[in-house]
Amino acid sequence: MANVLITGAARGIGQELVRQYAANGDRVYACCRNPGGADVLNGMAAESGGLISVHDMDVGSEDSINACASEIGGVALDIVINNAGVVGGMHQAMGDMIVDDWIDAFRVNTIGPFLVAQAFHSNLKAADNGKIMTVTSQLGATTWPMGGMHSYSSSKGAVNRVMIGVAMDWADDGISVALVHPGYVQTDMGGPAAEITPEESASGIRSVIDGMSMDNSGSFYKWNGEIHAW
Ligand SMILES: NC(=O)c1ccc[n+]([C@@H]2O[C@H](COP(=O)([O-])OP(=O)(O)OC[C@H]3O[C@@H](n4cnc5c(N)ncnc54)[C@H](OP(=O)(O)O)[C@@H]3O)[C@@H](O)[C@H]2O)c1
Numbered sequence: 001m002a003n004v005l006i007t008g009a010a011r012g013i014g015q016e017l018v019r020q021y022a023a024n025g026d027r028v029y030a031c032c033r034n035p036g037g038a039d040v041l042n043g044m045a046a047e048s049g050g051l052i053s054v055h056d057m058d059v060g061s062e063d064s065i066n067a068c069a070s071e072i073g074g075v076a077l078d079i080v081i082n083n084a085g086v087v088g089g090m091h092q093a094m095g096d097m098i099v100d101d102w103i104d105a106f107r108v109n110t111i112g113p114f115l116v117a118q119a120f121h122s123n124l125k126a127a128d129n130g131k132i133m134t135v136t137s138q139l140g141a142t143t144w145p146m147g148g149m150h151s152y153s154s155s156k157g158a159v160n161r162v163m164i165g166v167a168m169d170w171a172d173d174g175i176s177v178a179l180v181h182p183g184y185v186q187t188d189m190g191g192p193a194a195e196i197t198p199e200e201s202a203s204g205i206r207s208v209i210d211g212m213s214m215d216n217s218g219s220f221y222k223w224n225g226e227i228h229a230w
Contacts, residue, residue, distance in 0.1 A: 001025055001026055001027060002021070002026045002027070002078040002079055003026070003027045003029070003075060003076060003077050003078050003079070003127070004017075004021045004026050004027065004028050004029065004077070004078065004079040004080075004081070005028075005029040005031065005072070005077050005079070005080045005081070005120065005123075006018055006021075006028065006029070006030055006031060006081045006083055007031045007032075007057060007059050007081065007082055007083050007084040007112075007116060008031075008032065008059070008083045008084025008085065009030035009031055009032050009038075009041055009054075009083070010030075010032035010033075010034065010035075010037075010038040010040070010041045011040070011187070011188060012185070012187035012188060012189060012198060013083055013135065013182055013185055013187060013198050013201050013202055013205070014030075014032075014081075014083040014084065015040065015041060015044075015198075016198040016199055016201070016202040017081060017083065017202045017205065017206070018030045018041065018044065018052060019044060019202075020199075020202050020203060020206060021206070022044070022048050022051045022052050025051070026051070027051055028048075028051060028052045028053075029053055029055055029072055029077075030044075030045065030052055030053065030054050030055065031054075031055045031056070031057035031068055031084075032054065032055075032056070032057065033056070033057065033058040033059075033060075033064070033084075035054050035055070035056050038054060041054055042054055055068050055071060055072065056068060056071075059082075059084045059108055059112030059113070059115070059116060060104065060107045060108045060112055062115050065112070065115045065116055065119050066115075066119055068119070069119040069120060069123075072120075072123070074122070074123070074126065075123060075126075076123060076126035076127040076130075077120055077123040077124050077126075077127055077130065078127045078128075078129070078130060078131065079130075079131050079132075079133070079209060080116065080117070080120050080123075080124060080130075080131070080132045080133070081132075081133050081134075081135065081205075081209075082112070082113035082116055082117070082132070082133065082134040082135060082159075083135045084108060084112065085108060085109050085135065085137075085156075085189070086104065086105055086108045086109065087105070087151075087152050087189060088101050088102060088104065088105030088109075088151030088152045088155060089101030089102075089104075089105075089151065092148070092149055092150050092151040092152065093148045093149075093150070094147075094148075094150070097150065097151070101151060102150070102151040102154075102155075105151040105152055105154075105155040106151075106154075106155045106158065108155075109152070109155035109156055109158075109159055110155045110156075110158040110159045110162060113134045113159050113162065113163070114159075114162050114166070117132055117163075117166050117177075120132075121170075121173075121175075124173075124175045125173050125174070125175060128174075129174065129176070129213070130173075130174065130175040130176070131175070131176050131177075131178070131209055131212045132163075132166070132175060132176075132177050132178075133178050133179070133180060133205065133208070133209050133212070134159055134163050134177075134178070134179050134180070135179075135180055135182050135205070136156045136159055136160055136163075136179045136180065136181060136220070137152070137153070137156040137181055137182075138181045138222075138228065139152055139153040139156055139157075140153055140154075140155075140156025140157035140158075140159065140160050141157070141160075141181075141220075141228060141229055141230055142157070142230060143229040143230070159179070160179055160220060160230065163177050163178075163179050163218070164218050167217045167218030168218070170217075171214075171217070174214065175217075176212045176213055176214050176216070176217040177217050177218060178208070178209075178212050178216070178217065178218070178219050178220070178221060179219070179220045179221065179228075180205055180208055180220075180221045180222070180223060180228075181220075181221070181222050181223060181228050182201045182204075182205060182223045183195060183196045183200070183201045183204070183222070183223040183224075184196065185197070185198055185200075185201045186198065196223070200223075201223050204222075204223035204224050204225065205223055207225060208221045208223070208225055211225070
């Protein structure tokens with residue numbers, strides 16, 4: 001049984017990751033920014049026999065992340081998944097940018113994952129082979145062949161670089177660090193016409209996490225296990 005912490009757990013890929021890890025018998029710390037409104041997640045927790053607990057965490061707030069870490073305490077975490085993310089608003093093209101939304105995208109997509117890593121470092125270190133996976137996007141790769149979506153793509157590209165650095169920071173701590181593009185997924189963010197289901201995406205991400213080790217720390221994967229170009 002693994003202890004797994006997941007951010008952005010109330011819907012989409014995060015909620016499906018919670019469902020799959022708990023179905024596997026793992027203990028899941030499901031974090032979301034509005035636990036009172038997370039009806040499906042709360043229902044899953046109530047029926048989980050204690051495998052799922054729901055915790056308040058807004059990854060856009062350092063205070064909220066640290067309060068969640070205090071609540072969870074010293075438990076060893078085998079896996080932390082930085083899943084929470086935002087698109088960054090609908091106005092992010094040249095000539096149409098809303099700068100505050102861009103800053104919010106960086107707060108949630110880039111700085112939040114760093115602060116989560118920092119807050120749960122000791123929990124990951126306490127595990128035998130701690131792993132931290134950050135759900136990024138193919139739009140954050142320099143090889144992405146399209147313009148536009150500047151807020152989202154730059155915030156995901158930045159988190160890619162942050163996590164390469166965290167992998168180096170933690171090279172002697174026995175904690176492996178990786179990034180994954182989850183696919184184009186049928187969630188509120190991806191929309192119904194996206195290519196794969198949350199079930200397929202979460203299942204693929206879990207397999208990628210299974211394969212994480214200190215030998216491949218700092219890698220960028222696709223949900224299907226292939227290496228993603230930076
Ligand atoms: N779907 C795709 O095709 C796709 C493609 C590439 C990458 N991704 C990435 O995959 C991850 C999951 O996306 P998804 O498709 O599942 O999107 P989603 O259905 O829109 O869900 C996003 C989740 O992030 C949470 N979140 C947003 N801001 C937060 C904050 N400040 N603090 C805590 N939680 C916050 C949301 O919580 P609330 O319910 O409270 O809003 C929600 O649970 C994201 O990082 C996204 O960028 C998705």
